[in-house]
Amino acid sequence: MSAGSVAVVVTQEIEVPSWDLYELSIPCTVFGKPQPDLADPWYELRLCSTGEGESVGGGPGDGVGMTLRTRHGLDELARADTVVVTSVPDSCVDEGEPLPRELITALRDAHDAGARMVSLCTGAFALAEAGLLDGRRATAHWMHTAQLAARYPKVRVDDAVLYVDDGSVLTSAGLTAGLDLCLHLVRRDLGPHVANQLARRMVVPAHRPGGQAQFIELPLPADDDKGLAPVMDWARERLDQPLTVEDLARRAAMSPRNLYRRFRAATGATPLQWLLDQRLRQAQSLLEATDLPVARVGELSGLGTANNFRHHFLKRIGVSPSGYRRAFPRT
Known part of the structure; x- marks a missing residue:
């Protein structure tokens, strides 16, 4: 069993609220902190972006300002074993603002090179834009799955699950569901014992029952009649x-x-x-x-x-x- 290299894509090119850093922290915590007693070598983590000095915090009204400088560019994606795309800016989801073309091209190149492609929450929009979810079952946070399905009709969107493992392409729902998926990747790569021990250290369940359907409010449909x-x-x-x-x-x-x-x-x-x-x-x-x-x-x-x-x-x-x-x- 081999852990391999993980490239985490910092997708935001604009200032976003610092609470979006939560999803970025998940793969960094799971794959970036060595666990030599569980597996040695552990994963090799790289943060990658479209340019230096990506600003991923300090959005309007946030009150928290920070700048994350990545050492690697998008060319690293094609050399990684696993590519993780975190949440994209809200403007790309809600307003259809296009993602950088260099990002979409880099994702396609990484997939063609054999990388395992993973999205957390609205990172699924980036994979969908790259055409990597066409004909596949996929998910995202339930608040955004309707938009994902409408914008990318070739994607079979499932809003009831915490994550979808479609082999070489995996997608997760929002926030803590990203942690569920990352632990699932560890389970696939290094076995259930390692994943269970890592979950214990993070004080989280190794596997949560059910899916995100339990968190979705059953809608009260608009009554036009x-x-x-x-x-x-x-x-x-x-x-x-x-x-x-x-x-x-x-x-x-x-x-x-x-x-x-x-x-x-x-x-x-x-x-x-x-x-x-x-x-x-x-x-x-x-x-x-x-x-x-x-x-x-x-x-x-x-x-x-x-x-x-x-x-x-x-x-x-x-x-x-x-x-x-x-x-x-x-x-």
Whole structure:
């Protein structure tokens, strides 16, 4: 087993808030600090950028100013075994501001040279722009996955996972999910024992259950059909009761077929899909805010038996109700 060399790309060419340094610190901590008792040699880390004196801190209103000077340029990417792309500037995500062409070219060259390509959070936008995610399953922070999917339709975006390992190209969700992915790389390269010991030293779990679906708020879709608002409110007040499409249609004074059509137009979901999402939102809220037994939460949310509750919750949220409660403990 060999650790190899890791080139971490500093993508920001403009001042950004210093909290974005968190994601940059993850690969530096995992791959940059020697662990001779676990593996010797450890990884060889290089920070690379489009120029010297990259400013990666001290954005407007931040109150913290700092400058990171990298020793290596983008030509190092093609010589690395692994290339890690950290978050790109918000302007590239939200406003579509183009990334430097030299960066995109360097990423393609590194991939063609056989480097393993890795992105943390919105670094996926750089890999996607380089065409390296075309036809692949990939992820990013759930707040940005819709933009990623819209801008790069050839990418199969999954917003429910912490990271995606597609062999030579790996992507992660935001923030701490980047640490999950970096530990996964150590596990792939040096084995589970080394990864587990490293996780212990960092005081983090070696593997977190579930995916980022457990952290996504189930959306309350915009209701452009104001005529449905009363029946929606009526249903939300009765989630602990059995409700059918016929019940909703009767309350709305329309036929089930018309109700179905109006729901699809207003919410993008069928009445029963919408109702299930409301029940799951209710269950999440009760699991977070109360100490009620899990079975009782299922009853109050209208999700039926404990087995039925667990089935729907696990399928939609990605973890069991008990696992979700442990992730969001009451203080």
